[in-house]
Amino acid sequence: MTRYPRLMPTDPRLFRATVVRSVRTSPSFQRVTIAGADLADFEWSGHDHWFRLFLPPAADVPLQLPAVSGRAWYRRYLEIPEADRPHCSNYTVADYRPAAGPVGAASGAHTGPAGAASGAPAELDIDVVLHWEASGEIAGRVAIWATTTRPGSEVALLDQGPLFDPPADVRGVHLVADETGLPALRGILRSLDERMTGTATIEVPLEGDIEPLEAPAGIRLRWYARGAGHGAGRSHPRAAVAAVPPVAVSPVVAAAVPPVDTVATHPVGAVATPPVGTAPAPGPGRPAATTVAAAPVAVMPGAAALAAVRGGLDLDPGDYAFIVGEASLATEGRRALHRAGLPKSRITFSGYWKHAPAHS
Ligand SMILES: Cc1cc2nc3c(=O)[nH]c(=O)nc-3n(C[C@H](O)[C@H](O)[C@H](O)COP(=O)(O)OP(=O)(O)OC[C@H]3O[C@@H](n4cnc5c(N)ncnc54)[C@H](O)[C@@H]3O)c2cc1C
Numbered sequence: 001m002t003r004y005p006r007l008m009p010t011d012p013r014l015f016r017a018t019v020v021r022s023v024r025t026s027p028s029f030q031r032v033t034i035a036g037a038d039l040a041d042f043e044w045s046g047h048d049h050w051f052r053l054f055l056p057p058a059a060d061v062p063l064q065l066p067a068v069s070g071r072a073w074y075r076r077y078l079e080i081p082e083a084d085r086p087h088c089s090n091y092t093v094a095d096y097r098p099a100a101g102p103v104g105a106a107s108g109a110h111t112g113p114a115g116a117a118s119g120a121p122a123e124l125d126i127d128v129v130l131h132w133e134a135s136g137e138i139a140g141r142v143a144i145w146a147t148t149t150r151p152g153s154e155v156a157l158l159d160q161g162p163l164f165d166p167p168a169d170v171r172g173v174h175l176v177a178d179e180t181g182l183p184a185l186r187g188i189l190r191s192l193d194e195r196m197t198g199t200a201t202i203e204v205p206l207e208g209d210i211e212p213l214e215a216p217a218g219i220r221l222r223w224y225a226r227g228a229g230h231g232a233g234r235s236h237p238r239a240a241v242a243a244v245p246p247v248a249v250s251p252v253v254a255a256a257v258p259p260v261d262t263v264a265t266h267p268v269g270a271v272a273t274p275p276v277g278t279a280p281a282p283g284p285g286r287p288a289a290t291t292v293a294a295a296p297v298a299v300m301p302g303a304a305a306l307a308a309v310r311g312g313l314d315l316d317p318g319d320y321a322f323i324v325g326e327a328s329l330a331t332e333g334r335r336a337l338h339r340a341g342l343p344k345s346r347i348t349f350s351g352y353w354k355h356a357p358a359h360s
Contacts, residue, residue, distance in 0.1 A: 004071060007045075007161040014054075014068055015039055019153040020123065022146055027208040028179060030146040031094065032126045034155055039122035044096040045162055046191035048184030048324075051093065052158040053126065054086040055145050063154040073158060086156070089142050090352070092183040094125040124157070127183045163348050164188050164322050170346075171318035172198040173219075176309055176333055178302045178325030179204045180352040188322065189215040199313055203305035203325070224304040301355055302329030310336045320346045327351030 017036035025031045052073075056063045064084045066076035077088065099122040128146035133139045138147055164184070166173060173196060177185045185200055190213075197218030204210060207225040215221065302325050309323070321342055323333040334349040 005161065005163050006165055007163070008071065009159055009161050011070055012068065012159045012161075013041070014065055015042055015157045015159070016063075016065075017124070017155055017157065019149045019151055019155065021151060022149055025127070026206075026211065028130050028205045029182075029209060030128045030130055030143070032128060032146050032149060033123050034126065035121045035123045037099075037121055039096075039124055040099040042096065042122065042124065042157075042159065044093055044124075047162040047164040047188045048181075048322075049093045049162045049187065050090055050160050050184070052160060053089050053091045053142065054156040054158070055088075055142070056086060056154055057084065059153075063156060065156050068158065087141050087145075090160075091126050091128070091142070092181075092187065094127040094183040094186070096125070097123045129179045163324075163350055165348060166320040167346060169318060170320045171316050172196070172320075174198050174313050174315070174319060174321040174323075174337070175200040175202075176305050176321070176323040176325070176329070177202055178305060178329055178352075179209060180326075181324040182209075184322075184324055186211075186213055189213050189219060192216050192219070198319065201305050201308050201313075203302060203329075205301075222308060224308065226299050226301065226304060300326070300328070302326035305329055306333050306336070309333045313337070313340065315340050315342055317341055317343065317346075320348075322348045324350045324352050327354045 015036070015038040017034040017039050020033045020035045022030060022032045054063065054065060061084060063086055064080055065086065066073045066080060068076075077085065080086070097120075100120050126146075128142055130143045130147065131139050138144050173188075173192070175185050175188060175198070182202060182204065185202055189200060192215070194216050195218065196216045199220045199222060200213070200215065201222045201224070203224040203226065205225070206227050210223050210225060213221060305325065306329050315337070319342060321334075321337050323330055323337065330349040330351040334344075334347050337347050338344055
């Protein structure tokens with residue numbers, strides 16, 4: 001019998017929406033904003049709230065969706081003839097802005113940075129990690145969609161709720177992710193109680209992907225940038241982590257990260273970096289893209305974050321850990337956390353994607 005995450009809705013809803021805009025927010029991230037009347041009913045619970053994203057199989061094919069009955073949808077999905085079957089992948093709500101009523105009547109419990117304009121429909125942001133073929137072409141169905149989609153394109157979401165689910169007696173939290181988990185960690189950090197303590201370990205492809213994060217003062221941020229020397233802990237005023245020393249991922253650290261079958265050659269700096277000048281102006285507090293060194297570093301995605309976990313986190317058995325990203329990071333990281341004394345019941349882990357060496 002399938003075991004569902006405790007917080008997954010028992011009767012998840014499908015939401016139709018259309019693309020409003022798509023912008024490059026850092027060298028490795030494209031933010032797609034979708035909107036629609038349906039989304040007004042989306043009950044965003046913050047944290048790592050995620051969903052199944054459905055895209056039309058081709059630009060000229062209408063979006064045909066499976067019937068959803070309770071939590072069951074996949075068999076119906078497979079019954080859709082292949083030529084009409086939508087593409088489906090998993091994504092996190094990067095931000096949500098409820099529909100804005102008439103002037104002076106803005107509603108909802110939005111906690112994000114910018115509310116929707118008056119009279120505007122609800123909007124939801126999706127931060128898509130971009131990754132590249134060795135040829136320099138963008139790879140991955142959703143990354144291609146994110147960089148080519150046009151306003152008005154159809155999409156749909158199937159609500160899946162959050163995975164982050166600390167026990168009631170949690171003492172501290174340890175969050176670990178690669179770039180695919182950055183939207184999840186950002187959401188969790190800004191949803192945490194102000195008094196929470198712990199760590200957040202985040203690995204991104206490039207230093208230009210490092211961003212200020214809003215987090216409780218007691219959370220120590222550790223950034224790792226695979227392809228560009230090192231990244232510093234950067235924080236929003238809410239966090240007292242500005243004093244945390246920069247964490248460097250030099251080729252020396254990368255070389256210390258485990259052996260051959262897990263350390264595939266992934267020339268991130270060489271192929272995954274678009275010409276820096278094409279990236280839009282960085283957001284407030286974000287390091288300028290021009291500081292990104294172009295030197296390639298062959299390293300398995302997630303390996304630096306995993307090495308950091310193995311290198312030791314100050315764990316209390318009453319802590320809770322959340323570790324997501326490349327499959328090896330999730331499974332090996334969970335093992336390391338358990339060996340270090342954290343009960344399995346206090347670790348949520350999820351392999352968000354699987355690194356395929358042939359793909360790099
Ligand atoms: C709960 C959950 C939440 C997620 N949230 C996000 C999110 O907010 N943002 C996000 O970008 N991803 C997120 N992911 C990961 C995302 O679902 C995967 O990266 C997925 O493979 C992308 O879908 P796709 O259809 O483009 O991949 P495909 O077209 O199937 O990918 C083709 C190949 O590309 C490779 N690939 C896939 N993703 C990456 C990557 N990131 N880097 C390098 N190579 C890759 C794989 O080897 C794969 O075989 C999440 C996953 C889960 C389970």
